[in-house]
Amino acid sequence: MKIISENSGTRKYVADRYFIFYSNTLIVTTKGLDLELPRVLTTEVIINLSRNRFEGYLPSIIGDLVGLRTLNLSHNGLEGVIPESLHQLSILESLDFSSNKIGGEIPQQLVSLTSLEVLNLSHNYLVGCIPKGKQFDTFDNSLYLGNDGLRGLPLSKDWGGDDGVPQATTPVELDDEEEDEGDLISWQAVLMGFGCGLDSSLKCRW
Structure with a gap:
């Protein structure tokens, strides 16, 4: 806090004039830390x-x-x-x-x-x-x-995304028919792959 001098009209800190009664030591929280300032800093x-x-x-x-x-x-x-x-x-x-x-x-x-x-x-x-x-x-x-x-x-x-959009983390539940159909397709793919591999193996042997 500042007061205006009666004689010069300039502003001075209260502590400069009433230093006996006024303590200018204070604790402030700045930059995430509690700092004790021993006096008023004009630069801070x-x-x-x-x-x-x-x-x-x-x-x-x-x-x-x-x-x-x-x-x-x-x-x-x-x-x-x-x-x-x-x-x-x-x-x-x-x-x-x-x-x-x-x-x-x-x-x-x-x-x-x-x-x-x-x-x-x-x-x-x-x-x-x-x-x-x-x-x-x-x-x-x-x-x-x-x-x-x-x-x-x-x-x-x-x-989970660069654009900040939440990504789905839980699998979609399927009903019984969809699960059975999915299993059938998966097994068909496995059998087809196995058959192709077996056919190629036989050709290589002959």
Whole structure:
């Protein structure tokens, strides 16, 4: 937090003026780790509002925070869709929207976030294809868990198809007549093959 100096009009951190009463040591969760910051870092712009009871939609104005490096809004009750404006956060390194009620598709524009090292979108209501390219090709399927409507790599590795379409894993059941007919055809093929082989063998001997 900053205050405006009465004399110079410049903004200074609260801790610089009230350092006796104000502790600027804090623990933040960034890049999947809990880190203790001994002081406020002007180079590390972090928003961590996780594990609250926030509701409503994700505002597109988040995309205007171009200096943001970490955004953690996990474990809330947020709804709506992921704003496309997030692609403007060019130096964003960690993004965590897990355990909310966010729906819609993952914006393809997020592929442009080449500084993104950690992403967690698990346990939401996301649907559609997972974006391809750049950083998204390095993420594993754990960050998409709990979104039954998502498809595509890397989820398709578990689904069995490159296009994310589930492959049939159970055989089709046949009725008794079809089974008997299938067995008859199979035996006919075996006998025909055996007969051809025997005939060729006899010709070779003669």
